[in-house]
Every structure is written in C-alpha cells, then in structure tokens.
Amino acid sequence: MNWTAVATIYKAEMARFWRTFLQSFISPVLSTSLYFVVFGSAIGSRIQEVDGVEYGAFIVPGLVMLSVITQSISNASFGIYFPKFIGNIYEILSAPINFLEVVAGFVGAAATKSLFIGTVILCTASLFVDLSVQHPLAMVAFLVLTCLSFSLMGFIIGIWAGNFEQLQLVPLLVVTPLVFLGGSFYSISMLPPVWQAITLFNPVVYLVSGFRWAFFGQADVPVLLSLCAIGGFTLACMGVIWWIFKTGWRIRA
C-alpha cells in the first residue's frame, strides 16, 4: 500500500470539507434540528410511545441514518465526480497507486465526514430528548459501517454520473424514498401485514432497525440479520468498485 498517497488524497478531501464548512456541516445539523422541532416536538407530542419509547427519542436513530446516508452518498459521489468533471482525475489515473488506495483516500474521507456529521446530530438530538444507548459498541459499529458502505455507494455513483443532474438522480429518486420508507420515523410493525412484508425488501429497514436496537434494545428485524445486510452491502459495493477499476468503466478509456 502506498500510504503516503492514501493520506494525501484523504487530507485533500478533508480540506474540501473544512473549506465548505457551512454547506457540509451546519446545514445537516440545522435540518435535523428542524426535524426535531416538527416531528419530535410539534407532532411527536401528540403521538404515544412507539414500542415503549418516547416518539421524540424513537426517531433519533432514523434521523441520524437519514443524514448519514445522504451525506455519505453526496460527499463521496461529489469527491470523485469533481475531478472527473474538471479533468484533474488524470493525475490520480497516472499516479503509481492502485484502486484500493484511491478508494481508501476518497471513501475514507467521505465516511469520516459523515461520521462526524452523524456524531454532531446525535449530540444535537441529546439536547432535545433523553437518549440512552444500550449497546454502544453496536451503535458505533452500525454507524461506521453505514458511513462506509454508503460512501462506497456514493463513490460508484460519482464514477457513473455523466453530469451534475445524474449525480443527484440516485440520491433523490432512490435513496431518499428508501430511507423515508425504511422505518426511520415509524416502526414497521405499525404497517399493514402486506406492507410489512414488502418493506423487508428495503435494505434501509435493516440498517435503521439494527441501529435502533443499539439504542433501545428493540428491533423490527433480528439484529444479526441487520449486521449481515450492512456487511453484505459493503462487500457488494467493494466488488463493484473493484470491477470498475479493473475494466476502467467510465474512468479509463
């Protein structure tokens, strides 16, 4: 491994994060706070407990997931799409580094950013509601794996995208609906049986469920299944990226 190169890419990507601090950091924090005000306080005060958890607290894991997934995808996809768009990707392609090093730098930075944002949101949330974490290690594991896997997915989207519109397309049309319909703001046990079954095809359900289990000890699906789902998704993304670099798809003519 060319660790100097990995660290160089990582630092340059993190530098962009600090450069666009308002956009990268304050806006997700602000929008999450708004969610709390609207769902947690205004509407949540009229909702009974869900699975024995106060509604305001119940939505915290879902909210963190929503932000972390969105941020991971947008950070990673933009990170690799931007050099493609400008043309300075030539430097990465001609450098003595392999795909693992490129991915480690870009995805590592994107995952770090969203991990940071996720942590900040958790801290923000704890100002609004009483939060207890029953399984801290599992919580960290789910958070880190989600940041990592969706950053990998974002990286793929960034390589696939041919223009800025396409860059927004997958997050907007696929990811946001999946997250909203993945039980971020409700327990899937609240759905009619048919929809409960259909929902199980939504991968985000497993993430939110596992993450929520880490907080409250209750899950919609078995926690091991959640862990397998996120692990499998990470491996699948790695596989796709390996194939991309092997074939040069959309990056190397």
Added chain:
Amino acid sequence: MAAILSIRDLRKVYSGGFTALKGVSLDIEEGEILALLGPNGAGKTTLISTVCGITTATSGSVAVGGFDNVSHFRNARALIGLVPQEITLEPFTKVLDTVTFSRGLFGKPADPALVEEVLRKLSLWEKRDSRIMDLSGGMKRRVLIAKALAHEPRILFLDEPTAGVDVELRKDMWEIVRELKAGGVTIILTTHYIEEAEAIADRVGVITGGELLLVEEKEQLMARMGQKQLEVQLTAPVGVIPASLSQHNLQLVNGGGALLYTYDARAERTGITTLLNDVAQAGLVLADVQTRESSLEDIFVGLVSGGPASKGAAAGDAA
C-alpha cells in the same frame, strides 16, 4: 545511451471503434528532448495517455525505465510526470497545496524545500497562497508543470505546453525545458508549432493518423530545411538536359521550359555560380531565375497529407 522509454507496436482502438494508434514503436533515450509533431487528432495525446496509464492499450507494450507500465505500473508511473494539454486544476485550491498534493499522490515524502525550489523556478513562489481561480492562464499552465515536477519525474511529458500561450511565456517554457534537460530529465513534448520543435528538440517525430511517420535528429531535418531550389527558366524549352550539365544533378520541369537545381544553402559552396556558367556555355538562354526554400513545415505538411509525394517532400526535392 539506454532507452528510458520503449514503446512497442502500441495500438489503441477506442470502444467506439476509432483506431487512435496503429502500432506505434518508439525508443526514447535518457536525457533527450523529443518533439512529437502532428495535426489535431493524430494520436499524440492518446500516445501520451497510454504511456501514462490514463488509457489502456489495445495491444503492444510500454516499458518505462525497464518496467512494464501495466505489470509494474508503480515503478513505471513513478518515473513519469505529465503536463496535460487542458488546464485541469481544481479552482478553489491554493498553488502550494495542489503542488504538494501531487508529490504526496506519487508517494513521495513531503519535501517543502523541493516544492519551494520548483515553485521558484516557475516564478510561482509569490503566488503560492493564491487560489487557482485567481491566476492567469499562463500561471495555471506553470502550476501544471510544477505539479508534474513536484514528484521528481525522470521523464516529463508536455502535451502542447505552449498552445494558446503568448510569445514571452513560450520562451520561458523553452527555457524551463532546457533547464530540465540540463538536470537530466527526459522530455517528450507534443506541439503544433514547428518552430517549437526547431527551438528545443533534439529529435523530432512526426505522427499522423495514429502512425509515426518518422523520428529523426533535428539536425538532419534542419539540413533538409537548409535545402533550397533554384529554378532556371529558359527562353526556349529543351527536350533533354544537355550532357555538359549532367554533373549538376538537375531536373527538367515545366515541360522542358525550366531546370531545377537543389542545393544546400548552408554549405560553403552552393555551386550556383558554376551552374549558371555551365548553363550559359551550353548555349541556353536564361529568361528568369527563382529560388525557393523547402521548410520543415513543407516536409511536415507533405508527410501528414500522406500523398505519394510525401517521401519526396521529406527528401526536400519537391516544394
């Protein structure tokens, strides 16, 4: 000297079916400056991109310092610096940061003193804290060069370094290239400008339609450039060149109405006086005399237009 870059039968067919390189073979010696001349779409950039690993070859091989650029890409690429044709820089980064980035990307340990030296050499040190977007086009080009030099390449590719650059900056670039050569760096540059090849290259390669038509010492090409032609127009056409003029290696043109004499203008004796004396003694009457020069540009145009005259043009006997 040993070849630092060895290209063997390199072919590139793009996925759309376009053949950009049709079996290019080329050896580049350590420390030389090679200029690749060719029209747009000749395959110059594809050749460079394939050597650098930005595009993958369809077939053929490239060895950089003895390392295959696919199986030993780390060793091979570490030796190469690339200055692309287009200005491709992230607009929001600062000069010093982007140049330092390039060094790290190639796995070299941080060396602020070396980066400073590179920036000073390129007159960029004063601009080190400027953002790329605030620089002029010429400065951006210098930044591209600085980025390529920051990781101390043994081979530097300059893809049209002076396209759209003003005369002064072009002269500066040439000076930089000469200094790099003095430092032992091998330089391969592509250009449209024949005068650029003349000014700085040791060897000149002409590429068109994906084929390398010739690679030659510049001095030899310059010798061709030095060749001039004298056309002696006669008042009355002749059927054959008189035997007394046979030693002059003349050609009969214009249906016998003129004699064409090719000579080396840089030679000590051009032979013009003797020729004209002999023409008069042969009883021919001169109507007019014209000279014309075959330039490297003529040679180049003749070569890339690919007509049957191309070889002749290269030999300088058809203008």
